[in-house]
Amino acid sequence: MTEPQFSRQPLGARLFSFAVVADTHVNESEDTCASPFATNARANARARHVFADIARLNPAPAFAIHLGDIVHPVPGMPSFDEAARRFKAIASQIDIPLHLVPGNHDVGDKRIDWMPADIVCDSYLDKYREVFGPDYYAMDHGGVRFLFVNALLFNSGLETDGAQRAWIDEQIAGAGGRVFVSLHYPPYLHDAQERGSYDNIDEPGRGWLLSRLENPKVEAIFAGHVHNFWYDVIGGAEMYMLPSTAFLRHDYSEFYRVPPADEFGRGDVEKFGYFIVDVHERGHVAKLIRTHGAMRGETASGEAPARALPTVHTKTAASEGIAVELRHPWAEIVEIPCTGGVQEFGRKLARNDYPLMAMWEMGLRTLKIPTQDLHDDKTLRRARLMTDVGHRFVLTSLGIPDTKLLDRAREHGIAIAAIEINLNAQALQDAGPALRQLRNHTSARLIYGKIRTGADDAHFDGKHYSHFVNTGLRAAELEAGQSALVAHLEQQHIDGITVRLDWGSDLIATHRELAERARAWGMAVNVGVKLADRLASANTDDAAIAALVAEAFLASRASDAVTYSFDTFMDVDRGYFPRNGLINRRYDPRPAGVALAALNAVFDIPGAASVERMDGPAGSRLCRFRTGGQEYELAYGPAPAVQRHAWAAPCKRVIDLLSQEAVEGEEARAEYTRQGRPGHALLLIHRA
Numbered sequence: 001m002t003e004p005q006f007s008r009q010p011l012g013a014r015l016f017s018f019a020v021v022a023d024t025h026v027n028e029s030e031d032t033c034a035s036p037f038a039t040n041a042r043a044n045a046r047a048r049h050v051f052a053d054i055a056r057l058n059p060a061p062a063f064a065i066h067l068g069d070i071v072h073p074v075p076g077m078p079s080f081d082e083a084a085r086r087f088k089a090i091a092s093q094i095d096i097p098l099h100l101v102p103g104n105h106d107v108g109d110k111r112i113d114w115m116p117a118d119i120v121c122d123s124y125l126d127k128y129r130e131v132f133g134p135d136y137y138a139m140d141h142g143g144v145r146f147l148f149v150n151a152l153l154f155n156s157g158l159e160t161d162g163a164q165r166a167w168i169d170e171q172i173a174g175a176g177g178r179v180f181v182s183l184h185y186p187p188y189l190h191d192a193q194e195r196g197s198y199d200n201i202d203e204p205g206r207g208w209l210l211s212r213l214e215n216p217k218v219e220a221i222f223a224g225h226v227h228n229f230w231y232d233v234i235g236g237a238e239m240y241m242l243p244s245t246a247f248l249r250h251d252y253s254e255f256y257r258v259p260p261a262d263e264f265g266r267g268d269v270e271k272f273g274y275f276i277v278d279v280h281e282r283g284h285v286a287k288l289i290r291t292h293g294a295m296r297g298e299t300a301s302g303e304a305p306a307r308a309l310p311t312v313h314t315k316t317a318a319s320e321g322i323a324v325e326l327r328h329p330w331a332e333i334v335e336i337p338c339t340g341g342v343q344e345f346g347r348k349l350a351r352n353d354y355p356l357m358a359m360w361e362m363g364l365r366t367l368k369i370p371t372q373d374l375h376d377d378k379t380l381r382r383a384r385l386m387t388d389v390g391h392r393f394v395l396t397s398l399g400i401p402d403t404k405l406l407d408r409a410r411e412h413g414i415a416i417a418a419i420e421i422n423l424n425a426q427a428l429q430d431a432g433p434a435l436r437q438l439r440n441h442t443s444a445r446l447i448y449g450k451i452r453t454g455a456d457d458a459h460f461d462g463k464h465y466s467h468f469v470n471t472g473l474r475a476a477e478l479e480a481g482q483s484a485l486v487a488h489l490e491q492q493h494i495d496g497i498t499v500r501l502d503w504g505s506d507l508i509a510t511h512r513e514l515a516e517r518a519r520a521w522g523m524a525v526n527v528g529v530k531l532a533d534r535l536a537s538a539n540t541d542d543a544a545i546a547a548l549v550a551e552a553f554l555a556s557r558a559s560d561a562v563t564y565s566f567d568t569f570m571d572v573d574r575g576y577f578p579r580n581g582l583i584n585r586r587y588d589p590r591p592a593g594v595a596l597a598a599l600n601a602v603f604d605i606p607g608a609a610s611v612e613r614m615d616g617p618a619g620s621r622l623c624r625f626r627t628g629g630q631e632y633e634l635a636y637g638p639a640p641a642v643q644r645h646a647w648a649a650p651c652k653r654v655i656d657l658l659s660q661e662a663v664e665g666e667e668a669r670a671e672y673t674r675q676g677r678p679g680h681a682l683l684l685i686h687r688a
Contacts, residue, residue, distance in 0.1 A: 006415070008238070008388045009315060012281025015142045019054045020182070020275040020286075021047075022067040022224030023244035025105065026087040028079035030298055033072060039267040043072065043246035044086060045295035050245045050274055051093040052296050053289070056306045061276065062141060063096050065148075067224030067242060068103025068184030070132065075107065075124040084131045101148045102128050102135050103184040103225060110185065110202065111156055114345065120152040125160065136164050138171050144219075144279060145175040151185035151223075154205030165208065172215050179217045186223035186241050187213070189230065190333065190349045198342040199226050213237055220277070220284060228252050228271065229288070229357045230350075233385055240286050243273050251339045255332075255352040258573075258585040269293025270588040271354075276311060287311040288361050308662035309601040309655070314390045317363030318606045320417075321556025322549070322596065323394055323526075324569035324582060325368045330355045331382040354587030355569070356386070362582065362593050363600030366417065368394040368565050374405040380412040392417040394526075394565065396449070399423060400434045403441040410442070418445040420498055420526065422471055424453050428488065435493040447526050448488070449498040468535070468576065472500030472528045475510050478517060489523050496524030496561075503533045507548060508613045508623045511555040511562060518561035525562045527552070532567060532577035539579040543658065543680040546591040547621065547636035549582070550657060550682060553599045554625045554634060558611040595657035595682060602655065602684065603627065617641040631687045639681040643673055650688035657682045 024047040025040065027033045033040040054064060071083035091098055104110065107128045108120035118124070128135055135150040147168065153161040172179055187209055188200045196202040201209060213221060214235030221239040227249035230241040253265030261268035273290040289311055335347040359367070367386075373379050374395075383393065392415040395401065401419060409416055419442065423431060428448060435446060450456075452470040459467060473481065478499070488494050496518075501510060507529070514525045529552060533539040552564035568581040571590075582593040589597070609627035616622035620637025622645070635642040646654045647669060654663045656672075658681070663672045 006388065006390050008283060009390060010278070010280035010283035010285055015279050015281060016062040017057075017059065017276055017278045019057070019061045019064040020067065020222050020240075020242060020277060021050060021054075021064060021245060022242040022274070023069040023103065023227055023246060024050070024066070024087065024090075025069055025072040025244070025246040026083050026090060027072050028082040028086065030086075034077070034079070035072065037247065037263055037266050039247040039263050040072065042293075042295060044090065045297060046245050046272065046291065046293060047087070048090045048093070048298070048300070049294045049296040050291060051091050052300075052303070053291070053294075053307075054274075055093045055095070056303060057276065058306060061096060064094060064098045065146075065182050065222065066091075066098060066100045067182055067222060068101050068151075069105040069224065069244075070100060070103065072105055074105055074118045075127040076118050080127070081131065099139065099146070099148055099182070100132050101182050101184055102132070102150055102152060104152060106132070107135065107150070107152050110152055110154075112198075115198070115342065120156050120158070122158060122160075125158075135160075136167065142279060143176070144178045144180055145171065147171055147179060147181045149181060149183040151183040151201060154209060155202050161205075168209075168212055172212060172217060175217050177217065178219045179215070180220045180222070181213065181218060181237075182222045184223065185225050186230075186239070187234070189226065189241075190351055192234075194349065195346075197348050199348070210234060213239075220286070222275070222286075226252075230353045231356060231385075233388075238284075238286070240275065242275060243271050243288075245272055245274060245291060248272070251336055251341070251343060252350060254336050255334055255350075255354060256586050261586065267293070268586065270586065283315075285313050285315045287313045288357060290361070309598055309660050310604075312361065312363040312597055312600040312604070314360045314363055314365050316604070317365055317390070317600050318604050319363065319553065319557065319600060320365050320392065321560075321563045322364065322553055323366035323368050323563065323565035324364065325396075325565060325567050326355075326373075327568050327572065328355075328570045330367070330369075330569075331379045333378065351382075352587075355583070358583045358587055358589055358593060359391070360389075362589065362596045364582075364596065365390055366392050366394060366563070366565075367569075368396055368420075371395050371397045371401045371405055374409050380408065380414065383409075383414045384412045387413060387415040391415070394418045394420060394447075395444075396420040397422065399427070400431060400438060403438060406438075406441045416442060416444045418447050418496075418524075418526065420447045420449045421494075422449040422451050424451045425455075425484075427451075428493075429484075432488075432491060432493050439492075445495040445524055446493070447496045447498055447524065448485075448494045449528075470500075472498045474502075475499055475513055482521075486521055489521060494523075496526065498526045498528050500528045500530060502530050503539065506613070507551045508555060508611060511559070511611065514562050515559040518559070523561070527562060527564045529564055529566045531579040531581065532572070533579065535576055537578075538573075542580055542591040543636070543682060545580055546595040546658060547634075547680075547682050549592040550595050550599060550634055550636075550684075551623060553596060553603075554609070554611050554623065557603065557606075557609045557627065558625075591658045591682075594660060598655060598657045598660045599684070601660075617645055620645070633685040633687060635681075635683045635685060637680060639677050639679060642681045642683055646683050646685045652686040652688055654686070655684040657684055 109117035227244035250265030253260040
């Protein structure tokens with residue numbers, strides 16, 4: 001049975017790259033702004049950092065695109081010219097062409113009668129053209145046609161609206177192949193049928209534009225304005241809505257189940273960033289670079305530091321052996337309240353795409369979801385888009401899953417890599433016929449997850465009573481259960497088993513045992529890694545969690561038969577077993593997510609590998625990893641001890657996985673050790 005294919009994988013050589021920046025909102029002076037928010041006053045320094053960062057990219061991008069709201073003062077304000085002058089000075093740090101499209105702050109807002117905005121008009125357009133150049137135009141580069149579109153013209157009633165529409169038709173028709181479109185407003189935020197709001201293009205212009213964007217030649221669409229990240233597909237084109245470099249549109253902080261960040265969410269600097277887009281012979285990869293609100297002063301000297309590691313993306317990640325359980329909603333549609341400002345007359349719908357953004361920047365591909373996620377058509381559509389990008393899903397089911405759900409998943413084109421079927425031992429004995437029937441509906445691996453009963457674990461320890469759910473065999477139980485499990489494997493009732501790894505267990509030692517047993521029994525092993533420690537006791541040890549993720553990453557590369565799934569992607573900060581995950585409750589990467597991204601950047605090519613535990617300094621944990629004729633050590637423990645270990649023998653490079661800092665050479669080593677970082681360190685040491 002044919003499963004869905006990864007249809008958006010870039011193929012062939014990388015032809016070129018370009019940078020995409022949105023919503024810099026540069027002010028007329030360095031530390032003041034017409035906005036009452038202090039975050040806005042930092043826009044110039046943050047834009048200066050972004051352009052300095054782009055200037056140091058290696059390889060250098062061929063050009064940069066700005067998606068509008070270049071400056072904060074609107075053209076009718078006397079400060080517009082000075083803000084434009086400052087923007088040009090900031091952008092002059094890059095020695096590559098910069099292509100601009102106008103935003104509502106640059107030429108006036110779209111035509112609306114329910115807010116006191118300066119509306120786009122001919123005089124504002126003339127002002128923009130005088131200061132910045134044409135408001136719509138095209139460019140060909142590397143076999144791709146780039147259209148820079150003025151979104152404010154749609155429905156404006158201006159004569160140039162019709163002229164631009166005729167020009168768009170002409171440009172798409174005349175393009176030899178691929179077309180990339182850049183504009184300020186997205187056509188829509190959540191759904192093509194949504195009502196008009198401050199955040200989209202109104203009808204009838206929206207419908208007209210969508211009919212053109214659905215042309216098979218159009219491959220990518222980039223939009224700004226909303227200051228948050230979203231992803232969707234229009235026809236065959238991938239649409240990206242970019243974050244701002246300056247501030248967050250903080251009404252969307254409603255996505256979080258925790259209090260908003262600085263200035264009621266506007267200063268949530270972890271959401272700031274820009275894109276680098278790699279264009280291949282076929283397809284592209286749009287990679288987020290978070291700036292974390294970094295600033296560069298007007299008189300700053302010297303070049304910005306070069307990026308230590310390449311940015312990764314799920315589309316091109318090589319590792320599939322690490323999965324996370326999506327215990328929280330991962331395709332959630334939220335009603336954004338009427339908070340005043342730009343939204344007063346009704347709630348608007350928005351999908352929370354921050355989990356997706358975090359997955360992509362880690363290079364995370366395999367996602368474990370409950371079968372309930374196959375019931376909703378909107379979630380199924382989302383899973384299909386994610387399948388096309390490179391994600392694959394592991395279903396976890398209580399009992400034998402409904403085959404109708406699997407049929408629906410297949411009809412939607414969703415890649416299901418495995419199905420974990422949770423049964424107690426007795427139920428497994430009787431499940432043979434149902435499991436054989438299940439194989440007619442999927443080619444996914446069938447993995448047995450044992451539901452632990454009173455026969456497996458005591459309910460009462462003399463003080464505490466427990467009736468909490470526990471699943472998965474332990475490695476120590478496999479020998480005793482060999483005859484029963486092998487019988488099910490031989491009868492092809494199952495393809496493998498889930499083994500639980502409790503917090504505090506030695507992952508590397510357990511891996512060697514499981515890899516040998518997987519070979520001997522001819523099975524797959526899914527290791528369910530428990531970040532939860534004890535009931536009513538939160539596990540918030542980020543460094544230790546990151547070390548466990550790093551060990552699992554290396555172990556999964558050393559055996560195709562053994563994979564690892566972590567018991568949560570996002571923090572569980574309430575309930576029975578609180579623990580930190582790979583992202584926090586604002587969807588920002590925790591150290592474990594940062595470490596995973598770094599490892600995907602270093603080991604970006606699949607190949608044979610081995611991993612083994614090794615002795616190290618007291619209180620530390622070390623393992624040796626060999627791949628491609630190279631030798632690495634993963635060292636976790638008190639920072640001074642593992643740093644001394646790292647340089648006790650010759651090495652090519654040391655990567656601090658918690659900060660993605662690469663240390664190479666005596667000078668860099670001296671500076672790194674001089675910083676005297678407290679706590680525990682997690683280092684990847686590339687030995688000579």
